[in-house]
Amino acid sequence: MDSAYNGEYKALLNELIQGMECAKQLRVHLNSAASSETQYFFLQRILSSYEKALLILKWRLVGQSHPVAPPLPGAPEPSISLDRSLDINNNGFKEQQDYNVSKKRKAMPTWTEQVRVGAENGLEGPTEDGYSWRKYGQKDILGAKYPRSYYRCTFRLMHNCWATKQVQRSDDDPTVFDITYKGAHTCTLAPTTSVPPLRSPEKQELKQIHHQNENFQAMQSNQMLMNLRASLRVNTDGLDTKETAFPFSFPPTFSGLTDENQHFQSSQVDDNAVALGTYSPSFVSPTTPESNYFSASQQHTNAFKGVHISSANTSSTNSPIVGLDLDYSLHPATLDPNFPFDTLEFLT
DNA sequence: TAAATTTGACCTGC
DNA sequence: GCAGGTCAAATTTA
Numbered sequence: 072m073d074s075a076y077n078g079e080y081k082a083l084l085n086e087l088i089q090g091m092e093c094a095k096q097l098r099v100h101l102n103s104a105a106s107s108e109t110q111y112f113f114l115q116r117i118l119s120s121y122e123k124a125l126l127i128l129k130w131r132l133v134g135q136s137h138p139v140a141p142p143l144p145g146a147p148e149p150s151i152s153l154d155r156s157l158d159i160n161n162n163g164f165k166e167q168q169d170y171n172v173s174k175k176r177k178a179m180p181t182w183t184e185q186v187r188v189g190a191e192n193g194l195e196g197p198t199e200d201g202y203s204w205r206k207y208g209q210k211d212i213l214g215a216k217y218p219r220s221y222y223r224c225t226f227r228l229m230h231n232c233w234a235t236k237q238v239q240r241s242d243d244d245p246t247v248f249d250i251t252y253k254g255a256h257t258c259t260l261a262p263t264t265s266v267p268p269l270r271s272p273e274k275q276e277l278k279q280i281h282h283q284n285e286n287f288q289a290m291q292s293n294q295m296l297m298n299l300r301a302s303l304r305v306n307t308d309g310l311d312t313k314e315t316a317f318p319f320s321f322p323p324t325f326s327g328l329t330d331e332n333q334h335f336q337s338s339q340v341d342d343n344a345v346a347l348g349t350y351s352p353s354f355v356s357p358t359t360p361e362s363n364y365f366s367a368s369q370q371h372t373n374a375f376k377g378v379h380i381s382s383a384n385t386s387s388t389n390s391p392i393v394g395l396d397l398d399y400s401l402h403p404a405t406l407d408p409n410f411p412f413d414t415l416e417f418l419t
Numbered sequence: 420t421a422a423a424t425t426t427g428a429c430c431t432g433c
Numbered sequence: 434g435c436a437g438g439t440c441a442a443a444t445t446t447a
Contacts, residue, residue: 210437210438213435221439
């Protein structure tokens with residue numbers, strides 16, 4: 072197995088894991104009567120993971136490295152388009168005869184993503200995809216309410232990177248951006264963090280929308296924290312057996328609500344729960360308050376488990392039922408299944 | 420002052 | 434000929 076194949080395999084595995092994780096989240100949100108926007112967000116993430124996984128498989132099947140790791144810097148790309156609505160047949164793959172190598176601009180590999188500007192991704196959506204872009208044009212598109220912006224890789228000259236992307240705001244939903252990527256990046260040594268932030272109109276609009284959402288989310292989070300604090304029950308069935316070998320992964324950290332002073336007592340825990348000590352909520356997701364994240368630690372083994380606690384307000388009782396899912400363990404080899412966890416706390 | 424964005428002109432493909 | 438895509442000079446920003 073060569074290194075390129077290793078990289079593709081890992082990327083594929085990563086996409087599938089992400090898709091599975093999002094499906095789990097969606098299931099939780101469906102059961103907890105979360106907002107349709109939250110459910111839509113996870114649905115989009117699942118679809119995106121499937122598309123990227125298919126993209127990787129597709130390139131492997133035609134004997135090419137996928138666009139994340141192109142075969143040769145600056146080389147013309149094979150004629151492959153992944154526009155979901157046009158080019159993928161019933162099997163999800165295009166006919167082999169269409170893979171003609173062409174030097175035409177339109178022949179570059181193309182794929183499209185739809186990104187909703189919302190609480191979950193905020194500014195990390197359309198403009199923060201891990202690469203550095205420079206705007207080189209903007210055009211009014213016939214029949215479209217909003218102009219289309221054209222970006223190319225900042226390192227086109229430095230690293231001969233010919234990746235471009237087009238960003239267009241949806242007519243129907245101004246919070247949705249259609250992003251079309253063309254060409255592969257060959258500038259993996261040039262992370263976004265080394266480049267000053269973009270000053271595009273999209274960025275400014277995104278900031279405004281994000282700011283408007285923040286106040287509402289903080290209010291939601293406070294209410295959720297109070298509800299959870301008032302009636303927390305933890306069901307730890309199967310806590311020590313549901314481990315996986317996948318890397319530990321939590322949602323991005325938000326700089327929003329933090330409350331270090333609130334503690335839940337272990338007396339609030341079900342009889343079948345392991346001794347968890349005190350709960351120290353220091354973080355509640357402001358974006359998905361129905362779902363809050365904890366970590367449970369075993370200090371004697373220096374290991375901890377990722378624990379996903381969700382609350383579902385039931386109509387028959389005033390107490391929200393809190394279910395506990397063990398998602399991933401960071402160091403499964405070092406976990407002692409017979410030893411209780413020392414703490415259960417919100418992630419920060 | 421360097422780097423990024425804007426915008427009108429030009430190019431390309433259908 | 435038209436619409437979309439790109440170029441490059443002018444302008445703006447940090």
